[in-house]
Amino acid sequence: MSGVNLEGIVKAYGALQVVHGIDLTVAEKEFVVLVGPSGCGKSTTLRMIAGLEEITAGDLTIDGRRMNRIAPKDRDVAMVFQNYALYPHLNVADNMAFGLRIRRMPKAEIKTTIDDVAEILGLTPYLDRRPADLSGGQRQRVAMGRAIVRHPKVFLFDEPLSNLDAKLRTQMRAEIKRLHNRLGVTSVYVTHDQVEAMTLADRIVVMNDGRIEQIGTPMELFNDPANTFVAGFLGSPPMNQMKGTLTASGAKIGDAEIKIDGRVGDHAGRDVIVGIRPEHVTLSAEGPSSALPISLDLVEPLGSEALLHATHGDDSLVFKAATNGDIDHLSGVDAVHVPSHLVKLFDAETGHALNFGV
Amino acid sequence: MVDENTNTAGQPPEKAAIAVHEAARHHIDDGRLIRLFDHFKREWQIYVMLLPTIIWFLVFLYKPMYGLQIAFKDYSIFRGVANSPWVGIEHFHTLFANDQFIRAVKNTVTISFYNLLFGFPAPIILALMFNEILHATYKRTAQTIVYLPHFISSVIIAGIVITAFSPTAGIINTFIGWLGFEPVYFLTQPQWFRPIFVGTGIWQEAGFGSIVFLAAIAGVNPSLYESAVVDGANRWQMMWKITIPSILPTILIMLIIRIGNVMEVSFELVILLYQPATYETADVVNTWIYRQGLQSGQYDLAAAAGLFNAVVAFVLVMTANTLSRRFSRTSLW
Numbered sequence: 077m078s079g080v081n082l083e084g085i086v087k088a089y090g091a092l093q094v095v096h097g098i099d100l101t102v103a104e105k106e107f108v109v110l111v112g113p114s115g116c117g118k119s120t121t122l123r124m125i126a127g128l129e130e131i132t133a134g135d136l137t138i139d140g141r142r143m144n145r146i147a148p149k150d151r152d153v154a155m156v157f158q159n160y161a162l163y164p165h166l167n168v169a170d171n172m173a174f175g176l177r178i179r180r181m182p183k184a185e186i187k188t189t190i191d192d193v194a195e196i197l198g199l200t201p202y203l204d205r206r207p208a209d210l211s212g213g214q215r216q217r218v219a220m221g222r223a224i225v226r227h228p229k230v231f232l233f234d235e236p237l238s239n240l241d242a243k244l245r246t247q248m249r250a251e252i253k254r255l256h257n258r259l260g261v262t263s264v265y266v267t268h269d270q271v272e273a274m275t276l277a278d279r280i281v282v283m284n285d286g287r288i289e290q291i292g293t294p295m296e297l298f299n300d301p302a303n304t305f306v307a308g309f310l311g312s313p314p315m316n317q318m319k320g321t322l323t324a325s326g327a328k329i330g331d332a333e334i335k336i337d338g339r340v341g342d343h344a345g346r347d348v349i350v351g352i353r354p355e356h357v358t359l360s361a362e363g364p365s366s367a368l369p370i371s372l373d374l375v376e377p378l379g380s381e382a383l384l385h386a387t388h389g390d391d392s393l394v395f396k397a398a399t400n401g402d403i404d405h406l407s408g409v410d411a412v413h414v415p416s417h418l419v420k421l422f423d424a425e426t427g428h429a430l431n432f433g434v
Numbered sequence: 435m436v437d438e439n440t441n442t443a444g445q446p447p448e449k450a451a452i453a454v455h456e457a458a459r460h461h462i463d464d465g466r467l468i469r470l471f472d473h474f475k476r477e478w479q480i481y482v483m484l485l486p487t488i489i490w491f492l493v494f495l496y497k498p499m500y501g502l503q504i505a506f507k508d509y510s511i512f513r514g515v516a517n518s519p520w521v522g523i524e525h526f527h528t529l530f531a532n533d534q535f536i537r538a539v540k541n542t543v544t545i546s547f548y549n550l551l552f553g554f555p556a557p558i559i560l561a562l563m564f565n566e567i568l569h570a571t572y573k574r575t576a577q578t579i580v581y582l583p584h585f586i587s588s589v590i591i592a593g594i595v596i597t598a599f600s601p602t603a604g605i606i607n608t609f610i611g612w613l614g615f616e617p618v619y620f621l622t623q624p625q626w627f628r629p630i631f632v633g634t635g636i637w638q639e640a641g642f643g644s645i646v647f648l649a650a651i652a653g654v655n656p657s658l659y660e661s662a663v664v665d666g667a668n669r670w671q672m673m674w675k676i677t678i679p680s681i682l683p684t685i686l687i688m689l690i691i692r693i694g695n696v697m698e699v700s701f702e703l704v705i706l707l708y709q710p711a712t713y714e715t716a717d718v719v720n721t722w723i724y725r726q727g728l729q730s731g732q733y734d735l736a737a738a739a740g741l742f743n744a745v746v747a748f749v750l751v752m753t754a755n756t757l758s759r760r761f762s763r764t765s766l767w
Contacts, residue, residue: 128660149666161661165679174675175665226665 078139078229078262079104080125085134087120087286095120096286097134102230105260111273111309112283118266119234121283125264126155126232139229149178154223155232159239160215162207162222168194169203172221193221196255213244220252224259231256233265237272249275270310274298282306300420304349304427307420313354313383313394319424320350326366326416330389334366335416338432348430351420354383355396357412365413370395372410377403384409505741509734518734525738535739538722541715546696548632554692556636557643558685562673564644565651580641588638592706595634596621621707624715631707631716635700643688650684651677683764690758690766694751697743719743 080102087095095117102108110118123129125136127148136143143151154175162171169190176186194200197217207215216236223231233252237245253276256263267273273280274294282289282297282305290302294310301307307315320327322343326335327350334350358365370386370393382403384395395412421430474481500515505525507518529535560580567573583591598604599620607617620626658676667675678685701720708716719739727736751766759765 126660126664128663148664153664155661155664157657157661159655159657161655161657163658163676163679165682174662174667178662178666178671222661222665 079106080230080262080264081135081137082121082125083135083137085121085124085136086132087117087124087129088132093132094286095124098288100281100288100291102262102264104262107256107263107265107276107278108281109265109267109273109277109279110281110283111267111270112289113309114268116283117286118268118283122155122232122234122264122266125151125230126153127151128155151230152228153230153232154226154228155234156219156223156236158235160207160219160236162215162218164207167204167206168199168210168218168221171207171218172225175222175226189225190221193225196224196258197221212240213248216240216244216248217251220255224255229262231261231263233263233267235267236265238267238269245269245272252276271312274310280310282309284309300429301351302429304351304422307351307422307429311353313396315351315353315420316391316393316395317422318350318352318388318391318393320348322346322348322421327419327421329368329391332366332368332388334368334414334419335364336419336421337364337417340421340432343430343432347424349422349424349427351422352393352414353418353420354394356418357395357397357414359397359406359409359412361413363415364417365415367411368414369411370409372407375403375406382406384412386412502737502741504734505738507734509737511733521734525735526742528735529738529742534717535719535722537714538717538719542697542699542718542720544715545628545631545699545718548628549635549699550692550696552632553636553640554689556640558647558681560640560644561647561651562677564648565677566669566673577641580644582641583638584642586638588700588702588706591634591638592703595630595707599630622709622711624712627708627712627716631700631703634703634707646688647681647684650681654680682762686758686762686764687766690751690754693754694747696750697747 080100082098082100085095085098085100086093098117098121100108110121112118120129124131125138125143127143127146131144138151138153163174166174172190172193173186176189181189190203191200194203197220199214199217199221202210202214202218207218210218216239219236236252237248240248249272252265256276265272265276277294279291280294280297281291284305290297290306292300297306297310301310301315304317308317318329320329322328322340322345323333324341324344326333326340327348329350336350352368357368361367368388370384370388372384372386374385376383376385377399380399381396382399384397384406386393386395386409397406397409399406421432422428423430504515504518506520506522507515508521508524509515509518564573564577567576586594599606601607601617601619606620610617618626620630654677658680659672662672662676697719699718699720701718701724704716704718704721705724708721720743723736723739723743726732726739755765755767
């Protein structure tokens, strides 16, 4: 079992604690993505797994073996860095061979390994080139190649796509996913890009301020965010959040009242945050739903769909609507219809998700 | 009827093309001048700030070039530079027929070679060693100690060396005495001059020279080391496989500059440390020029020797730069 287990992991720099007791289990062959805003402790956590940062407290085990005091080289992990960390004076083949030479692998075996991996990554024609003569995407592939040739138990990715342009990022994202499906190596991937997290992960770990906010599959996190932070972090655009008060059958938001499934009447009068995903609304009533009056500010066409920037009272909202090849019909929108079963509720004070059952 | 080979202006096509090319070139030149003038108008403060440096170059480096012509004249201070008669390359014949000058050239090249061999790697090694020190206070203290000799005047440095190697009270001879040997008159024996001179130069300048390489090391991407750590490299391997190759362009640039200064052996220190007994190994071109030019009043011969020095240095730096550009993609220009 080459899984990774973090138990009560703490990282502190002197009196400043940046990671506050993380518990996480990454199963063998699983692809787990740590996602969160800058400074949330995700990279620090990854670096602690790699052995590049000392663990202040807690236990790290890889493959069932406690790794807290084990040198990085003996953890059998390979890491792909944000800026690729390619040796500028070495060509692609030598960059990929670096770790193997350090480990004194026989030359013939190194060559075979590198040829195989270069073939997988489409790097065979570039083996003699130096990093400066490669494009961003090719460099990224070399960085991955350098990790793959080691055949490690665990891959660690530290924002490997953030230096690429949007198009290349999409392409490389798919390549990483394909590669993981092919190699089946346990992977921990750090990113601040929720799209990367959603598309790549078997499970996502959302982190904030050195703590884990929620762990789950991408769809679990998308459909049932544990709190307002996760709700606001995942999804593009993120979930709309409005202050409201529960009523007998739903919630009052400003002057409007929307229906919500579940026994909300038992908690009538409670202050809540009402969460509505931009893509969950419709422009006409379809099934059990309620109209939410909006004042439209701007229509942003994206092609097949458009973003409607609007306000309701003091709340700024964004909704998605199908264009059907034309946005003229969207300019007169003055209300959106909110399906009652898709409305999310969060505690107004703690921000934790509320579930009142059906 | 118009000839097929002439254009409407009556010019053959080649001439017309040349005329068009010339006009375009003048147009470009005019454009550049206009742009330069516009830039000057917009950024005149920067040009004013540049002015002292330009004046310094003109006064101290370009104006003296006027005097270089005395290398080809029978110069007399009474007749002046302009009125002294031309003698062609007679002074150069004299120079190369002079055993002392040939000896000075040989000594200069030999000392420079030792300086290059031992003195050039010293600051690189120091910088690599400093880079390995993890304790911040210890590192700062060590750096301060090795930087200090650079700020001491050559006269004091020479005084320290003379005292240290003194046959009566010098620390070296005291130590030799403790071991039961006779004192050695280091500074009067030709065979000791070069090791002492090169060693003193290293002691004085290696620390300060290491700053450039430390700066280059600081510029190495830290994730290269982290990646190597994960790959299993130890500190020694990281130094050889990451640090040194990463600072190689800086090393080459410094080497080119150093090669350009091969003929410029530290004049002050030589003149302070040498004596007639050690001329055999210590007398370099600059000290020879000093003795001939200033002490014997043969300014024209000294100017010829100086010009020879400069030409050799120029050729060396050009060659080193070209080789470096060809083999390592790194060059000064």
